[in-house]
Amino acid sequence: MTLSEKAAYLKGLLDGLKLDTEKDEGKMIAAIVxxxxxxxxxxxxxxxxxxxxxxxxDYIEDDLDNIDDYLxxxxxxxxxxxxxxxLSGDSEDEEDDNYDFGDETLYEVKCPKCxxxxxxxxxxLDEGSTTCPNCGEELEFDDTEDPEDDGEDDKN
Numbered sequence: 001m002t003l004s005e006k007a008a009y010l011k012g013l014l015d016g017l018k019l020d021t022e023k024d025e026g027k028m029i030a031a032i033v034x035x036x037x038x039x040x041x042x043x044x045x046x047x048x049x050x051x052x053x054x055x056x057x058d059y060i061e062d063d064l065d066n067i068d069d070y071l072x073x074x075x076x077x078x079x080x081x082x083x084x085x086x087l088s089g090d091s092e093d094e095e096d097d098n099y100d101f102g103d104e105t106l107y108e109v110k111c112p113k114c115x116x117x118x119x120x121x122x123x124x125l126d127e128g129s130t131t132c133p134n135c136g137e138e139l140e141f142d143d144t145e146d147p148e149d150d151g152e153d154d155k156n
Contacts (some may be wrong), residue, residue: 002040003039003044004037006036007039010036011037016085064109107120107121107125108120110131111134111135112137116132116135118130118139125141129141
């Protein structure tokens with residue numbers, strides 16, 4: 001039973017007892033039952049507010065977790081890319097990785113000037129070039145196939 005239901009029950013008992021509210025004891029009991037009804041309403045309103053705030057905090061926590069995961073993934077990827085570059089022995093103008101996300105294939109290209117890893121898609125490759133967002137270097141893509149790299153596109 002909720003507080004509001006309990007307060008209503010007490011009010012019903014008070015009405016059922018047919019206490020004389022003209023006497024001091026009857027006035028006192030009637031005032032207490034009215035006050036309990038007001039307290040029950042206030043507590044119910046406060047519970048609603050607390051539930052709403054709690055839900056909003058859960059949403060904020062989820063958003064912060066997503067942001068944290070995103071930032072930590074970027075930092076982890078940067079650390080892994082740096083380690084891979086040191087160990088791989090590949091030249092800086094070759095493709096680092098390619099990923100298949102459904103219908104769209106993305107490629108990572110390292111800028112020969114600043115070393116920034118840039119993700120490009122098929123559309124950018126078709127355009128033939130792009131600009132490094134870090135240093136402004138113009139990166140050109142050759143769409144001819146090279147037999148040495150198994151048909152993958154070269155990137156400068």
